[in-house]
Amino acid sequence: MEINGKTRVCGLIGNPVEHTLSPMIHNTLAEILGHNMVYVPFLVEPGRVAEAVTGAKALNLLGLNVTVPFKSDVIASLDEIDDLAGNIGAVNTLVRTESGYKGYNTDMEGLYRAMTGEGIRLDGEQIILLGAGGAARAVAYLCAVKGAERVYMLNRTPGKAQTVAAEVNRTVGREVILPMATEEYGKLPEGKFLAIQGTSVGLAPHVDDVIISDDSFYEKIHTGFDLIYSPWETRFMKLTRAHGGRAYNGLKMLLYQGIIAYELWNRVNVSEMDARIVYEKLKGCFIDAD
Numbered sequence: 201m202e203i204n205g206k207t208r209v210c211g212l213i214g215n216p217v218e219h220t221l222s223p224m225i226h227n228t229l230a231e232i233l234g235h236n237m238v239y240v241p242f243l244v245e246p247g248r249v250a251e252a253v254t255g256a257k258a259l260n261l262l263g264l265n266v267t268v269p270f271k272s273d274v275i276a277s278l279d280e281i282d283d284l285a286g287n288i289g290a291v292n293t294l295v296r297t298e299s300g301y302k303g304y305n306t307d308m309e310g311l312y313r314a315m316t317g318e319g320i321r322l323d324g325e326q327i328i329l330l331g332a333g334g335a336a337r338a339v340a341y342l343c344a345v346k347g348a349e350r351v352y353m354l355n356r357t358p359g360k361a362q363t364v365a366a367e368v369n370r371t372v373g374r375e376v377i378l379p380m381a382t383e384e385y386g387k388l389p390e391g392k393f394l395a396i397q398g399t400s401v402g403l404a405p406h407v408d409d410v411i412i413s414d415d416s417f418y419e420k421i422h423t424g425f426d427l428i429y430s431p432w433e434t435r436f437m438k439l440t441r442a443h444g445g446r447a448y449n450g451l452k453m454l455l456y457q458g459i460i461a462y463e464l465w466n467r468v469n470v471s472e473m474d475a476r477i478v479y480e481k482l483k484g485c486f487i488d489a490d
């Protein structure tokens with residue numbers, strides 16, 4: 201692709217940004233779809249996200265992705281926010297408007313598209329959610345708005361799960377999130393569950409770590425979805441598969457959060473065929489990918 205006077209710029213603001221796969225997603229899409237757009241990483245110092253957004257506006261950047269540690273702090277710099285992102289309290293995508301930027305949370309839309317694509321449903325489901333941090337909080341809200349019957353939120357620090365559950369339940373107007381301490385997993389009701397792994401435990405290089413290692417826990421899981429994609433197969437996924445469950449990593453969530461951002465910036469729909477091309481390219485970054 202030739203960069204010229206009409207090239208539009210998008211990018212990622214975060215700290216760190218060196219290991220991001222987002223440029224691969226967006227620049228591949230721009231190439232396939234013939235859009236005159238380029239996507240680059242921008243390292244932003246802590247405390248300077250507001251300046252970064254002001255600068256982006258002055259430079260007329262088409263859009264930005266936002267990553268750690270700015271997903272909540274960036275909200276103060278927006279002039280509009282999508283409902284889902286506002287309720288989650290985290291924004292990962294900024295879209296240029298006439299007056300500034302509108303914030304979206306394509307992480308959760310991306311997770312939902314990834315799950316739907318694998319035939320995983322949330323409505324009417326009994327779900328186990330591991331974690332109560334920023335990521336798990338967003339997943340809890342997604343499950344609640346998509347009609348999950350009950351979400352058992354297990355966390356090392358039960359007080360945090362209680363706070364998150366109360367907030368999400370209040371927002372959606374029903375008692376759908378049930379907070380528990382992780383070691384109370386033996387008290388989960390009978391039945392088979394969709395389990396979503398939303399903690400950072402098991403992330404490379406600590407690939408042998410897992411929140412719960414007890415076999416009896418994995419007997420309860422029909423499908424395990426780990427938000428982690430590095431390593432390709434986490435210990436949580438291995439244990440789920442070893443007990444007959446299906447297991448997925450978070451790479452398709454990463455893929456679709458990018459695709460949805462790209463769709464918002466360029467006002468297009470990306471086909472599943474094009475999504476597959478980008479996915480295969482991303483997969484190439486993982487030596488142990490199956």
Ligand code: ATR
Binds near residue numbers: 330331333356357411
């Ligand atoms: P993120 O934004 O990625 O969700 P976070 O907000 O720091 O990150 O949340 C990290 C999550 O992983 C939390 O649920 C945390 O549990 P606590 O609330 O008890 O801290 C969980 N977590 C991180 N390291 C953990 C560990 N070694 N054992 C158990 N849980 C862990």
